[in-house]
Amino acid sequence: MAQPHISVAAETITTIGSFPITNSLISTWVVMTFLFIFGWFAGKNVKKRPDRFQVFVELVVGGMYDFFRKLGGKHGDKFAPLIITFFFFIVISNWFGLLPGVGTIGFFEKQKDDHTSNSLFFHKVVAGDNTSHDNVNLLDKTHTEIGNESEATDAYESFIGEAGEQKQDGKDKHTGKDSHHGPKFVPLFRGPTADLNTTLGLGIIAFFAIQYFGLSIAGVSYIKRFLDFRSPIYLFVGILEAVSDLSKILSFGFRLFGNIFAGEVLLAIMAFLFAFLLPIPFYGLEIFVGLVQGLVFAMLTTVFTTIAVAHGEHMSGHHGDHAHEGHHS
Amino acid sequence: MDAIKYFKEVKYMKELGIEPVLLLAQIINFAIIFFVLKKFLYKPLFSVINKRKREIEEGLTMARKIQEDEEKAKEKQEKLIAEAKKEARAIVEEAKKQAEQQKKQMLADAQKEVASMMEKAKAQAEAKLKAVEEEMRKQLVDLAALMAEKVLPDVLSDADHRKLIASQLKDLEKTMKKSVN
Secondary structure: OOOOOOOOOOOEEEEEOOEEEEHHHHHHHHHHHHHHHHHHHHHHOOOOOOOHHHHHHHHHHHHHHHHHHHHOHHHHHHHHHHHHHHHHHHHHHHHHOOOOOOOOOEEEEOOOOOOOOOOHHHHHHHHHHHHHHOOHHHHHHHHHHHHHHHHHOHHHHHHOHHHHHHHHOHHHHHHOOOOOOOOEEEEOOOOHHHOHHHHHHHHHHHHHHHHHHHHHHHHHHHHHHOOOOOOHHHHHHHHHHHHHHHHHHHHHHHHHHHHHHHHHHHHHHHHHHOOOOOHHHHHHHHHHHHHHHHHHHHHHHHHHHHHHHHHHHHHHHHOOHHHHHHHHO | OHHHHHHHHHHHHHHHOOOHHHHHHHHHHHHHHHHHHHHHHHHHHHHHHHHHHHHHHHHHHHHHHHHHHHHHHHHHHHHHHHHHHHHHHHHHHHHHHHHHHHHHHHHHHHHHHHHHHHHHHHHHHHHHHHHHHHHHHHHHHHHHHHHHHHHOOOOOOHHHHHHHHHHHHHHHHHHHHHHHO
């Protein structure tokens, strides 16, 4: 039986110039297209007296809008549209990754010794191959490093069958006969949120959205959150605030990626162990996880934005009428 | 050393699949989704939802107002009806009273008329009686004269006779008048 295909990185299908088209990017386009078509159909003919489809749309989109608007408090209606876009994009992406065919339909690619491939396994080969014709010093260094690394990631590699085999057949690798792994399977689609580029991108957008709404609603006094010269303690607290806000990018990105990628690995393993019936409960679980992760992302963004706005307003109310004027104008 | 470090870092990034170009691409993709959905879905949908919400609220307040008005009108009506009933009763009472009075009046009038008519009839009868009496007296005088003429032509001259009878008649008349009165 074929080994389950697992790769942390999204695989490159093709490149346009130097721009890599990965399978998760293709999936993102599919999700985008779906959202565009849905949005266009749902929004093209809204009537005061709704038909069935509009009732459904109002229930889902309007319901989410109301929920996040209320969660966002006084200024909720300003950032609710962005939040529900986060929610719908993430949930649809998560669910897209669960569709049959995503991750299983693809093609076999003959292994090449080029640096464009992103798979974990492949890099080891590259590193190993470098040794045979490049700088000998570099060779030794990398080699020992790879050795340490493989110890550290033993647990991980043990279920990435290929990598495990690779380690054992170290000799083969050096001779350049990669007969044992053959062509590499590259799936055509991959859940957009099972790619760190997507999730970190969303985290970055969320970060900038928090700063933007904080600044635009609370006004100039929002800056005091990070730069407060009244006392050294406040200055230090400001730095901490800035670091904590920046770290939100990582926490947003890795939380979403970790959950969804772990789900896909779990499903792959379950399907590998026994392909019939066994994965079904896990599919149910992953559908739920996909929804919950979307909710978590959206709710955390709402809460952080609300806190940022409230913080700025609180500060402006506390000291200085000049700041007060600023944010009311 | 630096080269190795750099290589290692990049390698980790690559192992995680983080590619700045793709990161940017995904950010742009999301931005496109956001703006497209905002323009084509959120704007029309939420405006209609808000409009409908406002209309429903207006309708509800109006319905409440109408109900209140209706209640007020009902109350007013009831009051009016009660008042009208009262008034009607008063009017009927008054009318009854008037009728009674009129009846009494009419009765009194009738009685008066009857009395006056009776008086008149009495007077007429009296007058008739008087006339009859006069006639009878005349005839009586004539008869007496005739009898006297027949009985007393020898005793008295004609002229004496007449004088005597006339004086006698005068007396008789006096006594008759007295007796009548």
